[in-house]
Each structure stands twice: as structure tokens, then as C-alpha cells.
Amino acid sequence: MTVITPAVSHEVRLVERPEGLPALEHFAVVEAPLPTPAADEVLVRNLAFRVSASIRMMISEGAEAVEGVPFPALAPGDTLAEQAVGEVVAAPAGSALMPGDLVSHHLGYREYAAVPLAALDRLPQRPADPIVHLGHGWTAYAALTRGVQIPSGATVFVSGASGAIGSMAGQIARLLGAGRVVGSAGTPAKAARLTDGLGYDAVVLRGGGPFVEQLTRAAPGGIDVVLDTVGGEQLAASVAVANPGAQVLVVGALSGQLAATGAGRTAPVELDSFQLLLKKITLRGYSADDDPQALPEWNQRSAEWLRDGALTFPHERIKGIANAPRAVVDTIGGRHLGTVVVEL
Ligand SMILES: NC(=O)c1ccc[n+]([C@@H]2O[C@H](COP(=O)([O-])OP(=O)(O)OC[C@H]3O[C@@H](n4cnc5c(N)ncnc54)[C@H](OP(=O)(O)O)[C@@H]3O)[C@@H](O)[C@H]2O)c1
Missing domain, CATH: 3.90.180.10 (Medium-chain alcohol dehydrogenases, catalytic domain)
Known part of the structure; x- marks a missing residue:
């Protein structure tokens, strides 16, 4: 040719x-x-x-x-x-x-x-x-299968839900057995799209008031698993609203990367470490690149989910x-x- x-x-x-x-x-x-x-x-x-x-x-x-x-x-x-x-x-x-x-x-x-x-x-x-x-579905899949284990019926919070990772993560969390999926996004229009077929039951808003209050309303039974792509106030709020034994996985730092000032490479946050201790919360950073074996598994499962209409891109x-x-x-x-x- x-x-x-x-x-x-x-x-x-x-x-x-x-x-x-x-x-x-x-x-x-x-x-x-x-x-x-x-x-x-x-x-x-x-x-x-x-x-x-x-x-x-x-x-x-x-x-x-x-x-x-x-x-x-x-x-x-x-x-x-x-x-x-x-x-x-x-x-x-x-x-x-x-x-x-x-x-x-x-x-x-x-x-x-x-x-x-x-x-x-x-x-x-x-x-x-x-x-x-x-x-970025495979990043979300690797994080939600290797970085955390989603207990059946668990409440999952995904920060940055409208991003490339977050817009797949809500759907994947549900397919992996989550009972309630809450996300965060920048506008009510995005929130509406996320709750209309992208796996989310509720969406809290950047600029929509204190995240602890928003998350308490959106996840009245508390949060069991956090997939955090944002950090900052959203990470602190998710720890505050987390249930005992919650798993918090930090995969991104959009709040720092997209801050209006600075170079975008720090995402400082004040966390109440006493909450981590009292609730025995697991908090860890995660890169999907460390789990390359998740990729072929994702390719196979996502092809089936896409074919069945269980997943959209x-x-x-x-x-x-x-x-x-x-x-x-x-x-x-x-x-x-x-x-x-x-x-x-
Ligand atoms: N750990 C890994 O394996 C891995 C792999 C790839 C990427 N990542 C990281 O994961 C994160 C998400 O990546 P992505 O590709 O999904 O992101 P993306 O699609 O590029 O995210 C863009 C979204 O960020 C949100 N945003 C804008 N300004 C923001 C701010 N000040 N605070 C919080 N959110 C803001 C906007 O959504 P709203 O306006 O709706 O909030 C925007 O649509 C990044 O930090 C990326 O570096 C991690």
C-alpha cells in the first residue's frame, strides 16, 4: 500500500x-x-x-x-x-x-x-x-478495581465528575456494584447531563456552597468510596462526610492544576487527620500506569458494556x-x- x-x-x-x-x-x-x-x-x-x-x-x-x-x-x-x-x-x-x-x-x-x-x-x-x-475509561476502571474495592451497594463520590475520567467513573462505579453515586461538577447543565445517563444519582456544584453541606445532602448515608480527581476543599469535605472504613483514592489534583494563579503543580488542603484516625479511613494516591494488567481487562469488559448499552463514552x-x-x-x-x- x-x-x-x-x-x-x-x-x-x-x-x-x-x-x-x-x-x-x-x-x-x-x-x-x-x-x-x-x-x-x-x-x-x-x-x-x-x-x-x-x-x-x-x-x-x-x-x-x-x-x-x-x-x-x-x-x-x-x-x-x-x-x-x-x-x-x-x-x-x-x-x-x-x-x-x-x-x-x-x-x-x-x-x-x-x-x-x-x-x-x-x-x-x-x-x-x-x-x-x-x-480515560481504563484509568477510572483501574482505579475502581485496583485502587479501591467497591462494596456492594456502597455510596461512591467522584470529584471532577464531568472530566474525562469522572464522566466514565460514575458509570463504571455503578456497573461494579455501587448503590449510590455522587459527583461534583462546575455547572448545573453539566450536573443534569451527569445524572441523565452517566451513572450519577446526584451532583454537587463547585460554587454551589460549602461542600460538606452539599455532600451531606447528596449522600445522606455517608460516603464509602471516594475517587478524587480534584483535591482541595472537595477532598477535605469527602473525608468529613466519609463513613467508618471509607476508602479515599486520590487520582488527580485539578483544584491545583487549574488554579487561577501559580504553576498548577501543588494542591494544598487542610485535612482533619483526627477523622482519618477515628473512622479508620484509608487514603492513598494512585496511578493507573502501575496496573497495566487492568488495560486488557478493561478493553474486554468495556467492549461488552458498550455493546450492551450499559456504558457510553x-x-x-x-x-x-x-x-x-x-x-x-x-x-x-x-x-x-x-x-x-x-x-x-
Ligand atoms: N492517576 C492517574 O492514573 C491519572 C491518569 C490521568 C489523569 N490523571 C489526573 O486526573 C485528573 C482528572 O483528569 P481528567 O483527564 O479527567 O481531567 P479533564 O477532563 O482534563 O478535566 C477538566 C475538568 O476540570 C474541571 N475543572 C476546571 N477548573 C477546575 C477547578 N478549579 N477545580 C476543579 N475542577 C476544575 C472542569 O469541570 P467542571 O467545570 O465541571 O468542574 C473541567 O471540565 C487530573 O488531575 C489528571 O492529571 C490521573
């Missing part, structure tokens, strides 16, 4: 490091020569890439000093990076990859990428819509790389629900 390629590729670059939250002028869509793959690299035509609000912490001042974050720090002039799906244009001889094969890698925000063989996954089947491979599709900077700014501004994808 011969694939005809253009001479140039468009990509999104960081113009300057923002102070506070980024705006459109911090990014530029530029034309660059088509990348020339090295001997151990694959030339990939990207079909789509994910946009995540957490990129903010990798473009702010001091990003290179952060340890333990699985994304690269970005400096002015760098091309942004995120999970992408694409098709192989050319692969090294003997690599087992063929032009047209569907692959996943981390060099999004560009139309064409030269991806090291070692940094690329071949996707087994070509689904009707390849963007399903950009979802909420996402926003944005067309064209020219609209990628706007997608970043809007995702950080909380103007989308679910996984945000730029389609090329």
Missing part, C-alpha cells in the same frame, strides 16, 4: 509560558516540514489526539523540575504532546507494522509524527471510531488542528464534558 504524504505537517507549539492560566496567545499552530523518521522510528499520520486540562502544569514555569509526572515538560517553541491515535505511513523494515495499521502513541498536537517504535502501541482492531482509544469532538488551542483553553475553562478530542 502506498500512502501519499504532503511535504508539510501542522503542529501546535507553546509560544511562551503563561503566568496563571493559559490563553490563546500562548499557543501557535505552525507549518513544519514533514518529520523524517530515524531508523527506529515510524512515520504516523495522526487521526485524532486528546486534550487534557492537566497540560497546564507542563507548560508553566518550572515544569522541568517536576518529578513523578508521566508527561514531558514543555518549553517555549516545543510542540505540545498528548495521547494520539494514528495510522502508520512508513515503518522500519522488519518491524511487523504495515502502512495503514492503527497505532496509539504520545505525540499528539501534530498532523504527522515520527514515533520511536518503543513508544508506540499497535491497536489490535480498527474500530468504527478510533477515538474510543483516547478515552461522553466526548467532545473538535475538528481540525487550527482549533486545538481553543480546545485547550476551553477544556481548562471547564467548557466541555467528557474526553476532549481534536480530530484531524
Whole structure:
């Protein structure tokens, strides 16, 4: 199969490091020569890439000093990076990859990428819509099966419920046996979508009053499991409302990452440790990357759930790389629900 390629590729670059939250002028869509793959690299035509609000912490001042974050720090002039799906244009001889094969890698925000063989996954089947491979459902699944155990009928609280992880987590928690699922979101419109088919029974609101009061009303029997993607006041409130023996899993820190000031890499919170002690609460940080065996299990179970209509994949599709900077700014501004994808 011969694939005809253009001479140039468009990509999104960081113009300057923002102070506070980024705006459109911090990014530029530029034309660059088509990348020339090295001997151990694959030339990939990207079909789509994910946009995540957490990129903010990798473009702010001091990003290179952060340890333990699985994304690269970005400096002015760098091309942004995120999970992408694409098709192989050319692969090294003997690599087992063929032009047209569907692959996943981390060099999004560009139309064409030269991806090291070692940094690329071949996707087994070509689904009707390849963007399903950009979802964060498996992160939610790994967290809710490996990070915590959901007792049958438990009340689960998911903070950041309208995000890529949270919009899958409510549905998955219910499928795994939760009795009541409560989320948090930024607007009543998002709350309505979350309670209308995305697994949530009730949603508390950022800016809707003290979280302890909101959570006490939304979870009158207390909270047994917390999947926290936000931190800050929401984490403190969930500990206050937690039942004895509750499991609190911290998977994200959106309250810090998306704070209006600072670099987005701290999420301080005042926790009543006496509550942890008295209620014997388990509190731990968790990364899905530590449980890679959850991925094939998720692929199999989610395919069944999607086929049966038990699960949906909420996402926003944005067309064209020219609209990628706007997608970043809007995702950080909380103007989308679910996984945000730029389609090329
Ligand atoms: N542990 C892991 O394995 C793992 C893997 C991937 C990502 N993560 C982390 O998990 C977290 C969630 O990721 P995601 O991809 O689901 O996020 P996302 O989709 O990028 O989340 C964007 C959402 O954040 C909310 N938001 C905006 N400003 C906020 C603020 N000041 N405080 C709280 N929420 C705010 C908005 O929703 P509302 O306006 O509705 O609040 C917005 O829609 C991030 O911290 C990410 O780094 C963890």
C-alpha cells in the first residue's frame, strides 16, 4: 500500500509560558516540514489526539523540575504532546507494522509524527471510531478495581465528575456494584447531563456552597468510596462526610492544576487527620500506569458494556488542528464534558 504524504505537517507549539492560566496567545499552530523518521522510528499520520486540562502544569514555569509526572515538560517553541491515535505511513523494515495499521502513541498536537517504535502501541482492531482509544475509561476502571474495592451497594463520590475520567467513573462505579453515586461538577447543565445517563444519582456544584453541606445532602448515608480527581476543599469535605472504613483514592489534583494563579503543580488542603484516625479511613494516591494488567481487562469488559448499552463514552469532538488551542483553553475553562478530542 502506498500512502501519499504532503511535504508539510501542522503542529501546535507553546509560544511562551503563561503566568496563571493559559490563553490563546500562548499557543501557535505552525507549518513544519514533514518529520523524517530515524531508523527506529515510524512515520504516523495522526487521526485524532486528546486534550487534557492537566497540560497546564507542563507548560508553566518550572515544569522541568517536576518529578513523578508521566508527561514531558514543555518549553517555549516545543510542540505540545498528548495521547494520539494514528495510522502508520512508513515503518522500519522488519518491524511487523504495515502502512495503514492503527497505532496509539504520545505525540499528539501534530498532523504527522515520527514515533520511536518503543513508544508506540499497535491497536489490535480498527474500530468504527478510533477515538474510543483516547478515552480515560481504563484509568477510572483501574482505579475502581485496583485502587479501591467497591462494596456492594456502597455510596461512591467522584470529584471532577464531568472530566474525562469522572464522566466514565460514575458509570463504571455503578456497573461494579455501587448503590449510590455522587459527583461534583462546575455547572448545573453539566450536573443534569451527569445524572441523565452517566451513572450519577446526584451532583454537587463547585460554587454551589460549602461542600460538606452539599455532600451531606447528596449522600445522606455517608460516603464509602471516594475517587478524587480534584483535591482541595472537595477532598477535605469527602473525608468529613466519609463513613467508618471509607476508602479515599486520590487520582488527580485539578483544584491545583487549574488554579487561577501559580504553576498548577501543588494542591494544598487542610485535612482533619483526627477523622482519618477515628473512622479508620484509608487514603492513598494512585496511578493507573502501575496496573497495566487492568488495560486488557478493561478493553474486554468495556467492549461488552458498550455493546450492551450499559456504558457510553461522553466526548467532545473538535475538528481540525487550527482549533486545538481553543480546545485547550476551553477544556481548562471547564467548557466541555467528557474526553476532549481534536480530530484531524
Ligand atoms: N492517576 C492517574 O492514573 C491519572 C491518569 C490521568 C489523569 N490523571 C489526573 O486526573 C485528573 C482528572 O483528569 P481528567 O483527564 O479527567 O481531567 P479533564 O477532563 O482534563 O478535566 C477538566 C475538568 O476540570 C474541571 N475543572 C476546571 N477548573 C477546575 C477547578 N478549579 N477545580 C476543579 N475542577 C476544575 C472542569 O469541570 P467542571 O467545570 O465541571 O468542574 C473541567 O471540565 C487530573 O488531575 C489528571 O492529571 C490521573
